[in-house]
Amino acid sequence: MSPEHPGLWVTLEGGDGSGKTTQAALLSEWLGAQGRTVLHTREPGGSEVGVLIRNIVLHHRGEVVPRAEALLYAADRAHHVATVVRPALARGEVVIQDRYLDSSVAYQGSGRVLDPVEIRDLSLWAAEDALPDVTVLLDIDPAAARRRMDAEDRPFDRLEAEKVDFHTRVREAYLGLADAEPERFLVVDAALAPDEIAERIRSRVAPLL
Ligand code: TYD
Secondary structure: EEEOOOEEEEEEEEEEOHHHHHHHHHHHHHHHOOOOOEEEOOOOOOHHHHHHHHHHHHOOOOOOOOHHHHHHHHHHHHHHHHHHHHHHEEEEHHHHEEOHHHHHHHHOOOOOOHHHHHHHHHHHHHOOOOOOOOEEEEEEOOHHHHHHHHHHOOOOOOOOOOOOHHHHHHHHHHHHHHHOOOOOEEEEOOOOOOOHHHHHHHHHHHOOO
16 A cells, blocks of 8 residues: 555556566456456556547557657546546555556657656656556567567557667666666566566565555
């Protein structure tokens, strides 16, 4: 339980193909078995407005300039936190969320050309300073992630289609964020077996329940 609300807020971060969705599902299942009510959500697209924004940021065919992209993610975040995340936490639920502001800092800040500090400030403004209780970073080598995604044989979205050096910058940015806030972050090697990763995440979350 956090001092700010009776719920628990866990975000999952990591490069595309790092296994966040699998881990979110395993964690949700385990928490459900502990008798907790779980809300599994994501950014972008965790609200009705967010689904519309997600469509622009991930599937628009032409250019979206970096500042517009950053503002779209921030708009999605503002609406999602206010209408989905905060109410669930106030009800005492566990919110498990694929991606949050660290994604913006890593992708829009370091991956693109914008200032990571400005991007973080923009997100904090959008979300009225809401920060998760725990952030799990599934750290993955971008080349390994690319092999995983190729094996899935599905079309890439706009960000996935970026080159490996973009994803290498994203990875380095994530690791820097985790170093800066060790009390919030749990870093797990995404190359480990899914069950082992799930066990490490449970060990971090269990004392907070
Ligand atoms: P999604 O299909 O949810 O990807 P994944 O399964 O990898 O999480 O797509 C989200 C994409 O949006 C992903 O490439 C990262 C990107 N993104 C940002 O660039 N900034 C953000 O703030 C967020 C939340 C996501």
